């Protein structure tokens with residue numbers, strides 16, 4: 001049974017939340033004092049703590065208490081409650097690892113939903129084995145998703161960054177939560193949205209994708225909510241909007257940060273009230289959709305800059321998924337390369353030989369600013385320009401990749417053709433370990449933790465890779 005702690009100096013709030021959550025079958029404790037709450041956390045592991053931000057405790061107020069709990073019990077999902085919302089405080093708390101920041105008063109449905117989400121988050125971030133592990137050895141390495149009307153192979157990946165991504169997808173897909181997908185261009189945000197849809201109970205209903213980046217300010221409302229005939233100049237016939245087209249299914253809004261403030265307001269209303277009113281109409285139509293949005297800019301920063309409505313952001317961000325850049329998924333390069341080679345062979349009705357080790361080495365050294373999309377295009381180019389059945393070599397690498405090829409050669413790792421995969425994976429390990437070590441200022445315990453290996457394994461790797469610190 002999941003355990004919950006409520007900390008609020010108003011006993012009525014403690015009693016109310018305790019009643020709501022006990023009814024749901026949770027084991028609930030409460031405290032009106034920060035000092036007592038801290039003792040309770042030291043003695044018992046709570047899955048979720050609801051903590052008042054302005055706790056009237058001379059020794060320890062809510063802001064300090066929440067951070068102390070975070071320190072003492074990292075897996076606990078902490079929800080900070082406040083009567084005085086402040087976006088800056090919210091963002092700071094979340095940066096400090098607080099799970100969520102909510103405004104009082106809370107109704108029963110909100111409390112239950114928040115608890116479920118915090119428990120889901122705890123499962124995702126916990127070091128304990130997760131309830132599901134899609135990237136286990138028996139799990140498929142790829143699956144088919146429909147991308148812009150055509151079926152394409154979606155490679156799961158086997159590296160840690162990919163595994164985490166797919167555990168998140170697997171857990172979030174069956175829920176009806178709105179999802180914010182963040183990631184650089186070409187990392188696969190739309191493909192991830194498709195995958196979430198295809199694993200949800202809405203899978204037999206439409207998946208409608210709208211690129212908000214390409215919508216003009218004037219047309220955005222019409223694209224989203226539809227319009228009546230004659231609603232504006234050029235509206236020669238009525239149009240059904242994306243919301244209605246996606247009814248029963250999933251609406252994917254790409255580059256959400258590009259919507260004007262005015263359209264954001266209309267969007268918030270449609271999401272909250274679950275109705276849409278086409279431009280020029282007085283009729284409201286109910287819609288049942290799940291919303292998934294994507295952005296390659298930092299939406300929290302857009303909120304801070306006043307370019308994105310904070311209420312819309314919090315409404316959409318019931319869960320966020322980060323799609324890692326390709327340079328953080330180097331372990332997966334062979335899988336991607338093979339999948340794309342097979343795809344291109346099918347597209348061109350030709351067969352190619354092996355992709356040479358030098359190509360892999362250049363790939364490992366390259367930064368991939370355009371991510372998976374760029375890799376797919378590079379593979380298309382080098383295959384198309386290669387001769388049938390001959391190996392795929394570095395001869396046709398695009399110009400921007402030549403420095404990476406030179407770098408590979410200069411580190412003495414280019415040029416060999418045998419035992420190359422071993423070499424390649426050695427290099428990948430070397431690079432990964434060095435990147436992480438640099439990131440954590442050469443703190444080996446921290447580096448081992450980040451790479452999900454124990455210290456002894458890290459020491460062995462350092463030894464075999466000749467890394468002297």
Ligand SMILES: Nc1ncnc2c1ncn2[C@@H]1O[C@H](COP(=O)(O)OP(=O)(O)OP(=O)(O)O)[C@@H](O)[C@H]1O
Nearest residue numbers: 152153154155184185186187188189190191372373
């Ligand atoms: N895991 C994957 N396996 C195979 N192909 C992938 C994967 N992820 C993305 N792709 C391919 O990479 C290309 C870019 O993917 P997608 O459009 O989903 O990226 P995006 O992050 O939404 O891009 P943008 O930021 O430009 O909107 C597509 O051709 C897609 O099929």
